[in-house]
Amino acid sequence: MPRTKQQFEEIRLKSQKRILDAALEVFAKQGYHLATVDAIAKTAGVSKGLMYNYFKSKEELLHELMIGMMENMMAEFLPIKPGEKLTKKIVTQMINEGIDLVLENPKYWKMYFSVFVQPDVMNMIMDKIMEMLQPYFKALTNYFEEKGEKDPVAMTRYFSAVMDGIQLHCMIDPKTFPAEKVKKILIKQFA
Amino acid sequence: MPRTKQQFEEIRLKSQKRILDAALEVFAKQGYHLATVDAIAKTAGVSKGLMYNYFKSKEELLHELMIGMMENMMAEFLPIKPGEKLTKKIVTQMINEGIDLVLENPKYWKMYFSVFVQPDVMNMIMDKIMEMLQPYFKALTNYFEEKGEKDPVAMTRYFSAVMDGIQLHCMIDPKTFPAEKVKKILIKQFA
């Protein structure tokens, strides 16, 4: 008797998750190009072949991973519902969380950032991610508008850039970067 | 025959420069891992063998390149002599130049940034670069101290991070990023 559809589905999901987790770990430690499919499979405790059952290439594995991370991050980073407005409190929280997230797992974020900087290959991802970020940009633009900023669109881009810069430095040097002080500066300036 | 020696030296330097220029171009276009030694040699118009006369590996080529770029950038970006003090004017100039440099050649800077984000491989470079940045950090700390900032060290790191974030976004999206408006915000805030 074969397993039921549902049983198979469960098995599939479980294996996929193991592979994605392993990929995250290995990509984070070695970077995309130095990470071998072999190492990922070994880390996941599955065969290489299985990987290719679920992801049609190493690149697709990265894509899926990035999209997944992005979705998770968005959920934590921008905890508002569509249409809801940003408040000072929420922006404060975004700043704090955005920095803490990186400090907790600098390796993962290195991988994440590195993609933005890879030439060619990753353009597909960029589009997808930009699309996902739209509501976040909109909400911020709204927020800055209500705060009375003259050019809320520019301010939003400025804020995003600043946050990315901070996160970048947290990643590079999590030990000596004065995260707490910088948080305060940011909150004072933007929230 | 000292004359001949000098000529050899000239040829050496010229070839080296051609190779470094080619490497920069190819690394910038393809990223370190996707760039092949072959492509670099071809771009430089020399043989692979010659390349290995001057640089003992692909990695060394990258190192030399990065250090060189860093030195150039520092010269332009921080045009003060050791001991000299930063003025509002100079900081303003730093902000403007720092952004314009990236906008002029986003590809090169992508390569540059990507190194900071590569795990493992580039740890060696980091030390060297951090060392080179020391005087720049010091001068900025001094500057912020004189401007009356409470925590000038934190402010310096904040400023560096912000500048990197802006530059990152300029690189990613040089066309729609509101560089001029952001410059104004930065100058108002830091200069």
Add this chain to the structure above:
Amino acid sequence: MPRTKQQFEEIRLKSQKRILDAALEVFAKQGYHLATVDAIAKTAGVSKGLMYNYFKSKEELLHELMIGMMENMMAEFLPIKPGEKLTKKIVTQMINEGIDLVLENPKYWKMYFSVFVQPDVMNMIMDKIMEMLQPYFKALTNYFEEKGEKDPVAMTRYFSAVMDGIQLHCMIDPKTFPAEKVKKILIKQFA
């Protein structure tokens, strides 16, 4: 419960046929080596596991298929009973049918031919097929003998070779090959 046994047997035969049909289709389209077991199973609408219940390997599947095709073809191509003699009419029919069969399904026949040309792997099949062809060769030899040919054995081999050559060209270029004219030539020469 003999009834149940019979039902099982029916199911078995039905599944086997579906798999063989699918195999024929996929082998014909992609060639033996490029055809995947997966594709065959999918085309047949069964699981890979089931396939291996009926055929112990991809190679056996090919064997069964070839033998089956051979039997079918023989039935159509040489519609005489053992011992019965070939007549002009029957030979004419063989020529016409032999060419039409190929023109109707050039892909299948390509697969069929390709086996004769594969080194190593398929030697096993050759023996089996040669054995099956014996009565056909005998009947032809008889026929040519009665027609007064000096060397009926050679003539038989010649006829077989010619037919295969014609069929090969029909397969390669079914559109522009002058099949009807060639039929006439053949009939005039051999029938």
Add this chain to the structure above:
Amino acid sequence: MPRTKQQFEEIRLKSQKRILDAALEVFAKQGYHLATVDAIAKTAGVSKGLMYNYFKSKEELLHELMIGMMENMMAEFLPIKPGEKLTKKIVTQMINEGIDLVLENPKYWKMYFSVFVQPDVMNMIMDKIMEMLQPYFKALTNYFEEKGEKDPVAMTRYFSAVMDGIQLHCMIDPKTFPAEKVKKILIKQFA
């Protein structure tokens, strides 16, 4: 001092030839799909890498080989200059040579034939080969026209098909195929 251009050219040609010879041998013995690049390189006594210096893929290697064989064969098989007319003597020679060539090296010709029967992959080769065969078809058509055949184009195609059929059977069973007798039949019929 580097070698001269000419020296390099010689080395290249020599290596290429070794690889092509090896490829012919291995493809002939195992068939395209079962032949491994490794085996070819080993047979040629060079590294796998070198193969890829000269041929950008296994498939291209096959293409080059086929084209080369074709050219050689044409030179022997159709020893007339463009514009020159075919005579009975030349056609007789074509028949004899065409069969002897195959009998001498059935393996090579198996490889050659197998390509015509491979689905998909080899379409590029087909076009090239058809183009090369044009002058041969033209000369034959002319010949049959002057011989007073009613439909010389059809006759040409018939003749080609017959020759291929004979060659095919020579390949499959070089030992018992009555080559000499068949030659006589062919000569009587076509020359």
Add this chain to the structure above:
DNA sequence: TATGAATGAGGATTCATTCAT
């Protein structure tokens, strides 16, 4: 009987590096 997840050996391809000239 029937399923499809899992395996892993095997194969094509790439590319930094070496070395004879």
Add this chain to the structure above:
DNA sequence: AATGAATGAATCCTCATTCAT
């Protein structure tokens, strides 16, 4: 100083086959 032919380890990916259910 200069060349580019040659190497081979490393890597991605495929697919026939097995097996627990």
